[in-house]
Amino acid sequence: MTRKLVEPTQLEQWVEELIKAGEVYAPQAKGNQFVFDQLYNSKDLRLDYDVTLLPPKKYFHPPEEVLLEFDRKAMSFTSVFENNPFVLLGVHPYDMAAISQLDKVFSMDNPDRHYLARREVATIVVSDVQQVSKDVFAGCMGQATMEGKSGHDLLITLLEDGRYLVDAVTDKGLVLLGTLDNAPDADKSALEAREQVWANNRKQLRQHELKMAPSELPQLLEKSYDHPVWAEKAELCYSCGSCNLVCPTCYCFDVQDELNWDMTTGQRKRVWDGCMLGEFAAVAGGHNFRSDRAARYRHRYYRKGNYSWHAYGEIACVGCGRCITACTANIANPVEVFNRLLEDE
Amino acid sequence: MKLPSAKTLPDIYLPQPATLKEKQQLTPHETFFRFEMDGEVRLAYKPGQFMEISMPGIGECPISITSAPSVGGDSGFELVVRNVGNVTRAIHALQLGERVGVRGPFGTAFPVDGALKGKDLLFICGGIGLVPVRSAINYVLNHRDDYGVVNILLGTRTPEDRLFTDEIYSWKLRDDLLIRETVDVADRSWGADVGVITKLIPRLKLNVLNTQVIICGPPIMYRFVLSELRKLGMAQEQIYLSLERRMKCGVGKCGHCQINGVYACQSGPVFNYADIAELREAI
Numbered sequence: 001m002t003r004k005l006v007e008p009t010q011l012e013q014w015v016e017e018l019i020k021a022g023e024v025y026a027p028q029a030k031g032n033q034f035v036f037d038q039l040y041n042s043k044d045l046r047l048d049y050d051v052t053l054l055p056p057k058k059y060f061h062p063p064e065e066v067l068l069e070f071d072r073k074a075m076s077f078t079s080v081f082e083n084n085p086f087v088l089l090g091v092h093p094y095d096m097a098a099i100s101q102l103d104k105v106f107s108m109d110n111p112d113r114h115y116l117a118r119r120e121v122a123t124i125v126v127s128d129v130q131q132v133s134k135d136v137f138a139g140c141m142g143q144a145t146m147e148g149k150s151g152h153d154l155l156i157t158l159l160e161d162g163r164y165l166v167d168a169v170t171d172k173g174l175v176l177l178g179t180l181d182n183a184p185d186a187d188k189s190a191l192e193a194r195e196q197v198w199a200n201n202r203k204q205l206r207q208h209e210l211k212m213a214p215s216e217l218p219q220l221l222e223k224s225y226d227h228p229v230w231a232e233k234a235e236l237c238y239s240c241g242s243c244n245l246v247c248p249t250c251y252c253f254d255v256q257d258e259l260n261w262d263m264t265t266g267q268r269k270r271v272w273d274g275c276m277l278g279e280f281a282a283v284a285g286g287h288n289f290r291s292d293r294a295a296r297y298r299h300r301y302y303r304k305g306n307y308s309w310h311a312y313g314e315i316a317c318v319g320c321g322r323c324i325t326a327c328t329a330n331i332a333n334p335v336e337v338f339n340r341l342l343e344d345e
Numbered sequence: 346m347k348l349p350s351a352k353t354l355p356d357i358y359l360p361q362p363a364t365l366k367e368k369q370q371l372t373p374h375e376t377f378f379r380f381e382m383d384g385e386v387r388l389a390y391k392p393g394q395f396m397e398i399s400m401p402g403i404g405e406c407p408i409s410i411t412s413a414p415s416v417g418g419d420s421g422f423e424l425v426v427r428n429v430g431n432v433t434r435a436i437h438a439l440q441l442g443e444r445v446g447v448r449g450p451f452g453t454a455f456p457v458d459g460a461l462k463g464k465d466l467l468f469i470c471g472g473i474g475l476v477p478v479r480s481a482i483n484y485v486l487n488h489r490d491d492y493g494v495v496n497i498l499l500g501t502r503t504p505e506d507r508l509f510t511d512e513i514y515s516w517k518l519r520d521d522l523l524i525r526e527t528v529d530v531a532d533r534s535w536g537a538d539v540g541v542i543t544k545l546i547p548r549l550k551l552n553v554l555n556t557q558v559i560i561c562g563p564p565i566m567y568r569f570v571l572s573e574l575r576k577l578g579m580a581q582e583q584i585y586l587s588l589e590r591r592m593k594c595g596v597g598k599c600g601h602c603q604i605n606g607v608y609a610c611q612s613g614p615v616f617n618y619a620d621i622a623e624l625r626e627a628i
Binding site for chain 1: 346348349350351352354355356357358359360361362383399401402403404405406427429430432433444445446564589590591593594596597598599600601602603604605606611625626
């Protein structure tokens, strides 16, 4: 739609304007790692981050959110929706791909108004990756760039000459441009420079090399249900759910009630849950429909590479590599598992 | 992708109030409840579907509807609740006139107006498996001319665990259905069969080709019952099963009830066996 060439100082100024205008969430340093958090000062913005501890999905599907307020005596329930407009700045393309998948999950069949209310008021600024994280393999999953993708409103790319190409791709993005609209239009050479960044990222974001096209995964898993790798890996699994916790496409949740001090009013909350946790499929009365650790381990991989494909046409792994980093037992590398299945096919 | 406008959407997690009108203890662990929706709410549920019952402050849980639907919808519904967890314990403590929150009905139903119509029917229920199936049985009895021969097999652990004993007695008095009961462990009062429910199957006189089977029971029961039905030459397509899973949200989002890639709360709880025979986590 509108592509602007922006100097770094101008970009910083623009970010300051955004902060003044409303809520901005963006990657910032936390120790020697990075997190998405509310941005109060443009100086704290770190578009050069490699990967954040938690994916930005938390702004749409928070670790904990109030679904409704209730009153036990009146037996009344009141929905609670979050709809404060906000800007989510600096999302990497693989995390944007994950958000687009959640968009599908929460809008299909029975649309989830709580998720969609947040999504509707968000303006998402994607930033092309500047630093390669140690476990990223988004290049293998076709999620290294936004080329041919949608869901975001603006795309910011740091070019080789130190300037930014800011690309507004939706009406919301155009509005957000604000004063950047005065910047010069990106010329052909800037667009070529961006092509170069993309080509580079496609190559670089491959710290682990998947030996097949992602589209082959559903078929490969179809044949691998009884493969020994599930039990071998699960042997070392603590069932801690860390891989679920950091995954940008995981969306399973539990629902819990909390009573206020008056013992009458309270909130019903949605909290993240994880299919690797032992009690995930347990019902009251004691029966557990997935008590076997290996079955839970396998279930997670099938949800990423097979079930998601059949349910909503996506491979639910975008190659962020967070599970690889987070796993204390060092068994959660999807690339390793999928390559092994391919070798033994 | 164009997302639906949030403001136009209902809240799929919002319960409606309902009032307890009738309560009757059936066994030491299971109690019967009849709720009426507050206000003018009409429910259009089908046999086999379930409701999510809220005890605010404690939680919400899925419970099968046991009443048969009436023509034109219902203002209330019946449940049988086993006292096994926090929410069900709180439901058991309810007094007449007290209220709960309800969402639903959810899930698939026994095809009483579809594939079951005009056919001989064989109902096989283990324990509280009778609860959802009772809805189908009574629907069939309310529209008796629409169906062929009706056989009902009921199994419980002990005579004490039998549900709806008066109703079962009234079914036994009818001449348009055949009902057989068995218990795993009998006491002195017991005058019928003893042993697992599968033992009753070979004794049935069935027109196998014209029969549709409805099964609901504890997880362990399905494999053995299905194996007996296979011996009779029953095709997978003739068999409907209701499967229990942890149906937390009821709307296909939370992930707890998945059977491999299938959401039990959406594609189930009632499945045609042919549709799930290949699902390794199903039976």
